[in-house]
Amino acid sequence: MSLRPALVLAFSAVAVLAAGQASAHAKVVSSSPAENATVAAPPQITLRFNEKLQPKFSSFELMTGKTVAPVKVTVSQDKLSLVGTPKRPLTAGTYEVKWHAVTADAHRMEGAYTFTVR
Ligand SMILES: [Cu+2]
Numbered sequence: 001m002s003l004r005p006a007l008v009l010a011f012s013a014v015a016v017l018a019a020g021q022a023s024a025h026a027k028v029v030s031s032s033p034a035e036n037a038t039v040a041a042p043p044q045i046t047l048r049f050n051e052k053l054q055p056k057f058s059s060f061e062l063m064t065g066k067t068v069a070p071v072k073v074t075v076s077q078d079k080l081s082l083v084g085t086p087k088r089p090l091t092a093g094t095y096e097v098k099w100h101a102v103t104a105d106a107h108r109m110e111g112a113y114t115f116t117v118r
Helices: 004-022
Strands: 028-032 045-049 059-064 067-069 071-075 081-086 093-102 108-117
Touching: 028 108, 045 059, 045 093, 059 071, 059 081, 081 093
Parallel strands: none
Antiparallel strands: 028 045, 045 081, 059 067, 059 093, 071 081, 093 108
16 A cells, blocks of 8 residues: 555645634734724724735725715725724714725725614
C-alpha cells in the first residue's frame, strides 16, 4: 500500500482550511446605538467591523419608514468603523441602518439593523 493517497488527502484538507480563513467576511461586531436599542437622538451612529473596510465602497443609509434621513458617513482612521453624522437631529421614530462594506479581500457584504429614537 502506498502512502501517497493519504498525503494528497492531508494536503487538500489544509488547503480547504486555509481557504476558509481567507474568505472570512466582514460583519458588524458592535454598534452605537446598539441593535434594537431605544435612545435619545444620537449625535453619531457608529458601526464597528471585524475587518478593515475599503472606504470608497463602504457606507450606510439611514431609513425611517420609506424616507432617507440624510447622514454624512465616513470611515474611521483605523478603517474598522463607519461613522455617520445626521445632518439634522433625528426625530422620534424607528430607524433602519442599511450598511454595505467591501473589505481588503474585495468581498462585498451588506446588512441592516434597527434602533429607535424616543
Ligand atoms: Cu471576505
